[in-house]
Amino acid sequence: xxxxxxxxxxxxxxxxxxxxxxxxxxxxxxxxxxxxxxxxxxxxxxxxxxxxxxxxxxxxxxxxxxxxxxxxxxxxxxxxxxxxxxxxxxxxxxxxxxxxxxxxxxxxxxxxxxxxxxxxxxxxxxxxxxxxxxxxxxxxxxxxxxxxxxxxxxxxxxxxxxxxxxxxxxxxxxxxxxxxxxxxxxxxxxxxxxxxxxxxxxxxxxxxxxxxxxxxxxxxxxxxxxxxxxxxxxxxxxxxxxxxxxxxxxxxxxxxxxxxxxxxxxxxxxxxxxxxxxxxxxxxxxxxxxxxxxxxxxxxxxxxxxxxxxxxxxxxxxxxxxxxxxxxxxxxxxxxxxxxxxxxxxxxxxxxxxxxxxxxxxxxxxxxxxxxxxxxxxxxxxxxxxxxxxxxxxxxxxxxxxxxxxxxxxxxxxxx
Numbered sequence: 476x477x478x479x480x481x482x483x484x485x486x487x488x489x490x491x492x493x494x495x496x497x498x499x500x501x502x503x504x505x506x507x508x509x510x511x512x513x514x515x516x517x518x519x520x521x522x523x524x525x526x527x528x529x530x531x532x533x534x535x536x537x538x539x540x541x542x543x544x545x546x547x548x549x550x551x552x553x554x555x556x557x558x559x560x561x562x563x564x565x566x567x568x569x570x571x572x573x574x575x576x577x578x579x580x581x582x583x584x585x586x587x588x589x590x591x592x593x594x595x596x597x598x599x600x601x602x603x604x605x606x607x608x609x610x611x612x613x614x615x616x617x618x619x620x621x622x623x624x625x626x627x628x629x630x631x632x633x634x635x636x637x638x639x640x641x642x643x644x645x646x647x648x649x650x651x652x653x654x655x656x657x658x659x660x661x662x663x664x665x666x667x668x669x670x671x672x673x674x675x676x677x678x679x680x681x682x683x684x685x686x687x688x689x690x691x692x693x694x695x696x697x698x699x700x701x702x703x704x705x706x707x708x709x710x711x712x713x714x715x716x717x718x719x720x721x722x723x724x725x726x727x728x729x730x731x732x733x734x735x736x737x738x739x740x741x742x743x744x745x746x747x748x749x750x751x752x753x754x755x756x757x758x759x760x761x762x763x764x765x766x767x768x769x770x771x772x773x774x775x776x777x778x779x780x781x782x783x784x785x786x787x788x789x790x791x792x793x794x795x796x797x798x799x800x801x802x803x804x805x806x807x808x809x810x811x812x813x814x815x816x817x818x819x820x821x822x823x824x825x826x827x828x829x830x831x832x833x834x835x836x837x838x839x840x841x842x843x844x845x846x847x848x849x850x851x852x853x854x855x856x857x858x859x860x861x862x863x864x865x866x867x868x869x870x871x872x873x874x875x876x877x878x879x880x881x882x883x884x885x886x887x888x889x890x891x
Contacts (some may be wrong), residue, residue, distance in 0.1 A: 476601040481868050490632065490808050491585060494605055497631050501624035503574045503607050505583040508564040510557055516567060517556045528590040557589040561606045561759040562799060569610050570790035579611040588753040599805065608799035610787060615730050618764050619737040621800040625768055626747060632811050634770055641766045642754035643727040653720050655692035669755035676700040678804065710735040718752045758788045772810060780801035794826040821848035822887065823865045826876040828853060841882045866890040
């Protein structure tokens with residue numbers, strides 16, 4: 476968990492403002508949910524490995540005897556926990572407030588989440604998530620809206636050239652069935668396949684042989700991994716079928732092709748989609764389309780998401796289709812060029828010790844009325860250090876103030 480100095484905080488807020496504006500332009504409405512949810516909801520088996528990283532809150536009023544008696548049962552010790560993502564709270568929010576929401580609800584959530592990660596570079600125990608979700612739309616239109624909104628947001632942040640890797644959990648399941656993996660082994664097999672980028676085909680084969688009793692299925696899958704991919708061009712149903720085992724097809728391939736055509740129509744310049752038959756995404760609640768956003772400037776993804784049609788129904792008591800996309804704010808904010816917001820000029824008034832407070836207050840108010848950001852600083856011995864600090868904090872100009880000075884008499888100079 477981190478502190479942010481003024482310049483860092485200002486930079487983060489500028490990035491968040493762009494994200495909010497772009498999502499709003501695409502028709503999404505921002506909501507807010509509590510930082511804590513009920514323990515049972517956070518540990519209902521829908522959060523994948525994140526459930527193991529939840530910060531749980533000790534029940535109030537427990538004495539030492541009660542704590543010792545319940546030490547072997549976390550559920551007896553806690554009744555609340557800090558949210559580890561924004562999807563579980565959204566499901567609860569929708570189930571609670573459905574009567575006041577439109578039939579198809581487009582939600583934005585931008586808020587911190589907490590996970591008990593092992594501290595290391597790029598892994599934080601508190602971090603910001605930026606989610607957009609569409610609930611109530613079972614058609615591919617929902618995926619198209621999410622993908623176009625996300626790519627448009629990256630463009631607005633100066634990260635043009637983004638693309639989306641896409642797959643479908645139904646195709647993954649059909650592939651595992653095709654190779655002969657038993658149903659009960661498939662979740663662990665997917666965990667191994669998800670490591671393909673890190674350990675390579677040989678590493679996947681070795682780990683699968685250790686995990687799975689279906690040796691013939693492992694060898695058939697390993698042979699498929701080592702094949703020479705069929706040459707195809709563009710993104711479409713033919714390219715998707717060519718990347719799958721021979722004879723494997725289904726409506727999911729057609730749906731992905733439909734998404735690609737619609738995204739291309741919206742973007743107007745090719746299809747920024749790539750079919751990846753081995754894209755898994757570890758969350759157990761995904762039921763259909765899954766995707767990750769990539770950018771040529773970095774080797775890792777900048778966000779991802781997918782369709783989770785089964786989750787809302789667990790809280791609502793009836794099925795409700797849902798799909799979401801989350802961008803990795805902590806990764807993106809480090810890539811965005813640190814530009815001073817020139818729309819709001821910022822000035823430091825460096826005053827002598829003998830300038831009356833009333834005059835300083837009047838000068839500051841006059842600059843604020845002109846739409847400027849103003850900071851008052853008494854002149855120090857080392858003026859250079861003060862001005863360097865002001866520039867680092869986002870100020871663009873300064874002026875020296877003496878007793879009796881009028882706003883029109885001040886010489887305003889740029890900070891360089």
